[in-house]
Amino acid sequence: MNKILIIGAQGMLGQELLKIFPQAVGWDREEIDITDEKQVKQKISDLKPAVVINAAAYNAVDACGQDAEFELAKKINGYALGYLADVCLALNATLVHYSTNYVFAGDKKDGYQESEPPNPVNKYGQSKLLGEREILRRSNLKYYLIRTSKLFGAKGKSTMAKENFFAQMLRLSTKQIELRVVDDELSNFTYAPDLVQATNILWQESHASGIYHLVNANPRTWYEGARALFDILGKKVKLIPVAANEFPRPAKRPKYGTLLNTKFPKLRDYEEALEEYLKDRN
Ligand SMILES: NC(=O)c1ccc[n+]([C@@H]2O[C@H](COP(=O)([O-])OP(=O)(O)OC[C@H]3O[C@@H](n4cnc5c(N)ncnc54)[C@H](OP(=O)(O)O)[C@@H]3O)[C@@H](O)[C@H]2O)c1
Numbered sequence: 001m002n003k004i005l006i007i008g009a010q011g012m013l014g015q016e017l018l019k020i021f022p023q024a025v026g027w028d029r030e031e032i033d034i035t036d037e038k039q040v041k042q043k044i045s046d047l048k049p050a051v052v053i054n055a056a057a058y059n060a061v062d063a064c065g066q067d068a069e070f071e072l073a074k075k076i077n078g079y080a081l082g083y084l085a086d087v088c089l090a091l092n093a094t095l096v097h098y099s100t101n102y103v104f105a106g107d108k109k110d111g112y113q114e115s116e117p118p119n120p121v122n123k124y125g126q127s128k129l130l131g132e133r134e135i136l137r138r139s140n141l142k143y144y145l146i147r148t149s150k151l152f153g154a155k156g157k158s159t160m161a162k163e164n165f166f167a168q169m170l171r172l173s174t175k176q177i178e179l180r181v182v183d184d185e186l187s188n189f190t191y192a193p194d195l196v197q198a199t200n201i202l203w204q205e206s207h208a209s210g211i212y213h214l215v216n217a218n219p220r221t222w223y224e225g226a227r228a229l230f231d232i233l234g235k236k237v238k239l240i241p242v243a244a245n246e247f248p249r250p251a252k253r254p255k256y257g258t259l260l261n262t263k264f265p266k267l268r269d270y271e272e273a274l275e276e277y278l279k280d281r282n
Contacts, residue, residue: 005049007034007084008056010158012151013098016192017053020200025049028056028158034080044087051203052088053096054081057128059162061102062250064124073123078130085138094142094209095135096199101149101187101215103129106254111219113260114147114211122251132211144202145211146195147259150225152277153192165189166274169226173237183223183241187257188215191273198267213259216270228271232278 008014009026018026025047032043034056044052058076063069081097088095102125103118120126135143152164163171172179198214201207220228223241230237244253261267 002050003048004051005047006053006055007032008054011055011156012153013192014055015156016153016196017055020196035075037083040083041087048091049093051094051096052084054084055098061124065250070123073127074130077127081131082134085135085141089138089141096144097135099128099132099145099147101147101257101259102254104254104257106256109256111258111260113262114213121254124251142209147213148190148195149187149215149257149259150189151192152189166229169229178238178240180240180242181223181226182244182247183221184243185253185255186219186221188219188259189225189270190215191277194267194273212264213261214264214267215259216267216273218269219258228274232275
């Protein structure tokens, strides 16, 4: 039987991957440090998986602006992909890896196709692009490089796990009478269970090796997403749309970060997925 290894198994996406691949081996930071080349090669060679799914990442977009954090991000999101790719090549295993719309500059209103040249506007995007390049420069590697954006789902179990945007809005709405939400950054919300289902199909149906853009359909701004959230719940919350520059954050974000999926069947509308997330949350 094909052995599957999931790395980052305690993160938001990793825990969903383990649900869809219950027979898989799940490792997180306690079992493997992907920045340790020797450990990566030794542990994965011993396990001999047919597929390595890497959901481990450094995701602190704003903190990444600090030099020491950027160095760490480059190790986790960048160079580690070279180690994983090398061991996959040696084992003839497939590498599945997730990247982000933040590798793009954000100046294309209509969005980005899979083949578009990346040009990140922040350090986090640079660190993720480094990882993409580690994969792409190994010519015989079997890989799925999946770009996604604005992930939401159950919070990861790991210590550093981030709250998703909708959970954050719900928490803030219990404390504040009005919420100011950025309305000039456009991209796709993506439900983690939908992304893992699409990942499963990619692999099971042996789609061609390459870059895929897998996101829920219908891009929205953060403000529009928050509006949809409270409308679905029938909760009255005063939302104030604001420009990104009224909401100072250390890292710049792409203005238009829509990912165009031209190679795989479209995923469902994000609102349908959001309804399911809210139902499952209770
Ligand atoms: N979240 C989003 O909105 C979003 C958007 C676009 C793309 N993505 C991409 O989607 C993927 C999954 O993201 P996510 O939100 O599920 O991430 P997450 O919840 O932050 O989980 C990442 C996991 O990786 C582990 N990890 C970090 N450094 C490690 C290392 N050196 N060795 C082994 N494990 C390590 C973390 O453990 P610790 O907690 O112990 O550090 C954590 O369990 C990532 O590639 C991410 O870049 C996410």
